[in-house]
Amino acid sequence: MASASTITAEREHYLNADYGFRSWLLTTDHKRIALLYLISITFFFFIGGFFALLIRLELLTPQGDLVQADTYNKLFSMHGQVMIFFFLIPAVPAVLGNFLVPMMIGAKDLAFPRINLLSWYLFIVGGGVMLYTILTGGVDTGWTFYVPLSTAYLGTHVVLAAVSIFIAGFSSILTGLNFIVTIHRMRAPGMTWGRMPLFLWSNYATAIIQVLGTPVLAITLALVGLERMFHLGVFNPQLGGDPLLFQHLFWFYSHPAVYIMILPGMGVVSEIIPCFSRKRVFGYEFVALASIGIAVLGFLVWAHHMFVAGISVYSAMVFSFFSYLVAVPSAIKVFNWTATMYKGKIYYSTPMLYAMGFIGLFTMGGMTGLFLASLGVDVHVTDTYFVVAHFHYIMVGGMVMAYLAGMHFWWPKITGRMYPEAWGKLAALTIFIGFNLTFFPQFILGWTGMPRRYHAYTPEFQVLNVLSTAGSTVLAVGYLLPMVYFLWSLRYGKEAGDNPWGAAGLEWKTASPPPTYNFEETPVVTWEAYNYDELPEEVPVVG
Amino acid sequence: MEKIISAKVYFTVWAALMCLTVTTAAVSYVDLGQFSIVVALLIASIKGSLVVLFFMHVKYLNVKTTLLVILAGFFWLAILLLMTMTDYITRAWS
Amino acid sequence: MSDSSQALATHELRHHFEDMEQQRDASSMGMWVFLITEIMFFGGMFMAYLLYRYEYFVAWQEGSQHMNFWIGTINTAVLICSSLTMVLAVLAIQQGRRRLTSVMLAATVCFAIAFMVLKGMEYHEHWLAHEFPGSAFHFAGIDTRHVEMFFVLYFVMTGFHALHVLIGIGLVSSMLYMNERGHFSADYHNPIENVGLYWHFVDLVWIYLYPLLYLIGHHHVG
Numbered sequence: 126m127a128s129a130s131t132i133t134a135e136r137e138h139y140l141n142a143d144y145g146f147r148s149w150l151l152t153t154d155h156k157r158i159a160l161l162y163l164i165s166i167t168f169f170f171f172i173g174g175f176f177a178l179l180i181r182l183e184l185l186t187p188q189g190d191l192v193q194a195d196t197y198n199k200l201f202s203m204h205g206q207v208m209i210f211f212f213l214i215p216a217v218p219a220v221l222g223n224f225l226v227p228m229m230i231g232a233k234d235l236a237f238p239r240i241n242l243l244s245w246y247l248f249i250v251g252g253g254v255m256l257y258t259i260l261t262g263g264v265d266t267g268w269t270f271y272v273p274l275s276t277a278y279l280g281t282h283v284v285l286a287a288v289s290i291f292i293a294g295f296s297s298i299l300t301g302l303n304f305i306v307t308i309h310r311m312r313a314p315g316m317t318w319g320r321m322p323l324f325l326w327s328n329y330a331t332a333i334i335q336v337l338g339t340p341v342l343a344i345t346l347a348l349v350g351l352e353r354m355f356h357l358g359v360f361n362p363q364l365g366g367d368p369l370l371f372q373h374l375f376w377f378y379s380h381p382a383v384y385i386m387i388l389p390g391m392g393v394v395s396e397i398i399p400c401f402s403r404k405r406v407f408g409y410e411f412v413a414l415a416s417i418g419i420a421v422l423g424f425l426v427w428a429h430h431m432f433v434a435g436i437s438v439y440s441a442m443v444f445s446f447f448s449y450l451v452a453v454p455s456a457i458k459v460f461n462w463t464a465t466m467y468k469g470k471i472y473y474s475t476p477m478l479y480a481m482g483f484i485g486l487f488t489m490g491g492m493t494g495l496f497l498a499s500l501g502v503d504v505h506v507t508d509t510y511f512v513v514a515h516f517h518y519i520m521v522g523g524m525v526m527a528y529l530a531g532m533h534f535w536w537p538k539i540t541g542r543m544y545p546e547a548w549g550k551l552a553a554l555t556i557f558i559g560f561n562l563t564f565f566p567q568f569i570l571g572w573t574g575m576p577r578r579y580h581a582y583t584p585e586f587q588v589l590n591v592l593s594t595a596g597s598t599v600l601a602v603g604y605l606l607p608m609v610y611f612l613w614s615l616r617y618g619k620e621a622g623d624n625p626w627g628a629a630g631l632e633w634k635t636a637s638p639p640p641t642y643n644f645e646e647t648p649v650v651t652w653e654a655y656n657y658d659e660l661p662e663e664v665p666v667v668g
Numbered sequence: 669m670e671k672i673i674s675a676k677v678y679f680t681v682w683a684a685l686m687c688l689t690v691t692t693a694a695v696s697y698v699d700l701g702q703f704s705i706v707v708a709l710l711i712a713s714i715k716g717s718l719v720v721l722f723f724m725h726v727k728y729l730n731v732k733t734t735l736l737v738i739l740a741g742f743f744w745l746a747i748l749l750l751m752t753m754t755d756y757i758t759r760a761w762s
Numbered sequence: 763m764s765d766s767s768q769a770l771a772t773h774e775l776r777h778h779f780e781d782m783e784q785q786r787d788a789s790s791m792g793m794w795v796f797l798i799t800e801i802m803f804f805g806g807m808f809m810a811y812l813l814y815r816y817e818y819f820v821a822w823q824e825g826s827q828h829m830n831f832w833i834g835t836i837n838t839a840v841l842i843c844s845s846l847t848m849v850l851a852v853l854a855i856q857q858g859r860r861r862l863t864s865v866m867l868a869a870t871v872c873f874a875i876a877f878m879v880l881k882g883m884e885y886h887e888h889w890l891a892h893e894f895p896g897s898a899f900h901f902a903g904i905d906t907r908h909v910e911m912f913f914v915l916y917f918v919m920t921g922f923h924a925l926h927v928l929i930g931i932g933l934v935s936s937m938l939y940m941n942e943r944g945h946f947s948a949d950y951h952n953p954i955e956n957v958g959l960y961w962h963f964v965d966l967v968w969i970y971l972y973p974l975l976y977l978i979g980h981h982h983v984g
Binding site: 672673675678679681682685686689692693696697704708709711712715716719720722723724731733734737738740741742744745748749752753756757 | 787790791794795797798801802805806808809812813816817831835838839842843845846848849850853856857958959962963965966969970972973974977978979980
């Protein structure tokens with residue numbers, strides 16, 4: 126029998142179908158574009174992470190002694206902008222979504238492959254402008270660009286930063302547009318809406334938000350730019366402009382944006398839990414509809430970011446009510462994932478560890494969101510580290526872990542190689558411990574009064590800050606591990622077969638790595654999603 | 669296959685749009701108090717509907733998803749405008 | 763449907779689609795989804811307009827009376843005519859009448875250029891009257907600050923609209939060019955339809971901008 130590596134080398138697939146820079150930089154193959162995105166967002170993750178480490182370093186001591194106040198403002202601003210717009214927003218949709226959406230519906234590619242490539246180039250251009258902004262002095266508006274600070278009082282590169290995000294926003298819009306049309310129009314015969322994997326439902330809901338919300342961010346940033354450059358002061362108080370109008374417009378996008386960030390992660394979890402419980406998803410329809418519910422309700426809550434900004438208390442009550450309501454579909458998903466695991470045959474593989482970690486940490490982050498949704502409590506904790514901990518529990522404890530879960534789950538499909546399972550588990554554990562050590566203390570810090578965005582604090586907060594910084598170093602190590610072993614696996618990893626996890630889903634019915642056109646023949650679907658009762662109970666490959 | 673609409677329909681719609689433009693311009697000189705804006709937006713919406721239904725062929729669609737897409741767009745715009753205005757309008761209540 | 767026309771059509775089938783119908787449906791849907799992103803993009807501006815009109819209605823009336831009613835009204839008619847010629851271009855290519863298609867596309871471009879010329883004249887007029895927001899703004903009348911805000915919104919909204927007209931000119935011109943090169947037929951003309959959708963949307967935005975900017979408070983003219 127020929128060695129494993131020669132078997133792969135002999136068969137043509139999307140990675141070896143063509144060689145050279147042009148074949149990658151001018152590709153329209155969704156799988157290659159997904160890898161282009163993977164490299165790009167990983168790069169920005171490390172940039173954002175670098176700023177995070179500087180922040181945590183400064184916060185080791187109560188005095189503002191590492192950097193000046195203005196510099197610190199730049200650190201958290203750049204951390205936020207890079208992490209949100211250049212890592213979290215594209216992460217799952219542009220990497221895993223691009224790779225998997227066509228495969229999961231049995232298509233040869235997305236509806237608009239050239240627009241997909243354009244979307245990546247827009248991301249790169251936007252990212253390039255952001256890098257230039259960082260290297261030439263950065264911006265200190267916070268990731269939130271509040272006016273009139275950003276329009277009238279700052280001398281930093283506000284317009285450049287706004288331009289970079291404006292461009293990246295169009296990358297996001299085009300990805301969403303592509304997914305919506307693909308899912309509507311290109312499903313394989315027999316792949317009805319009710320048979321689609323939940324990963325598709327999640328990405329579809331995400332795409333709705335991308336398409337309807339991001340344009341409002343675009344116009345808002347454009348207005349900030351126009352005000353700074355041409356005195357077209359829509360937000361200028363001297364002309365009767367209202368800074369709160371900016372906040373309404375900004376948060377109209379930026380709240381749904383958090384659902385752009387989390388929904389795809391939920392989709393990943395919905396694929397992993399049934400696979401490693403060897404059971405169908407409990408309440409498939411409810412989980413599918415919950416995704417749509419989150420997308421819709423998520424647009425009705427934005428002013429909960431403005432409770433203390435001066436909005437009407439009656440309006441605040443309405444937004445508070447909807448903020449409680451939007452937790453319901455998320456809770457439904459958590460119940461259904463748990464119910465899926467109940468009496469299942471559980472395999473504690475690396476993806477499953479991350480997915481379970483997601484459920485726990487996302488739930489904590491989500492529940493603390495309810496604290497913030499309460500008007501009275503919010504007055505106490507808004508703009509403190511409580512909020513910082515809340516969103517990091519969801520974004521890092523939730524989303525980043527879901528992203529890593531997905532990367533581990535589909536790595537064999539994408540590369541044809543298995544990552545080393547023991548190292549995978551070790552990294553997952555390290556990340557879980559490091560994450561909690563970093564961010565749990567921040568709930569307490571916030572509750573007891575430490576404000577956010579301050580580089581100096583009163584001495585009674587130091588112990589928890591030191592714990593948090595210690596945690597961040599553990600977390601950093603945890604994130605470096607997959608970088609190393611994923612790269613290692615490209616050359617030395619065990620060959621994965623078509624379906625190492627014994628998973629359901631069309632993507633597992635084709636080779637690993639897949640051929641350029643995904644399937645030898647267009648599949649015809651006659652079975653329901655997650656047909657684990659028909660699949661082998663044993664997971665072929667798990668450490 | 670796609671339905672081919674006759675040129676006559678298009679010219680009729682064009683004439684209606686021109687007439688409605690003249691109408692809305694003329695009506696703006698009449699004092700309707702608070703209803704001026706209502707009438708103006710109503711006429712604009714009729715004109716808009718004519719463009720969407722006939723020029724953009726929405727009336728002759730095979731595919732109903734398109735209608736869903738259009739309605740979603742206007743619905744979301746309504747969310748932005750209405751929910752933001754509820755803040756400003758109710759500030760006076762306190 | 764001639765054989766060469768059908769062959770031309772199939773030649774245009776992109777490899778990831780099953781057939782031309784799927785390709786057509788997908789690309790139309792893509793354009794519609796893009797148009798709702800444009801609704802939301804302009805929506806942000808309409809939101810600002812709505813808020814400040816609610817708060818500064820008197821200034822809105824003042825500002826509107828300083829608009830050039832005739833240019834605004836004529837431009838509305840010009841865009842409506844351009845929408846007609848655009849949809850007639852689509853009709854023509856549906857019937858395989860390539861020359862007529864080119865004529866209609868060219869007419870659309872002409873109307874669009876006329877719109878831009880009139881707009882340019884209008885902006886020039888405002889410039890001379892010191893109605894550009896900023897340090898040069900000067901308004902003799904009541905509530906100057908808020909009238910300046912009206913002009914801010916006027917220039918932002920009509921400015922972004924004009925940008926979209928300009929892009930439309932580019933798109934329609936490229937359709938004209940491709941049609942002249944024999945790229946389209948009765949069997950294949952989806953790009954022209956999609957550009958038509960975009961163009962009608964641009965007209966639609968103006969249909970709302972016109973009364974909101976030009977027709978406020980005329981009955982108060984004194």
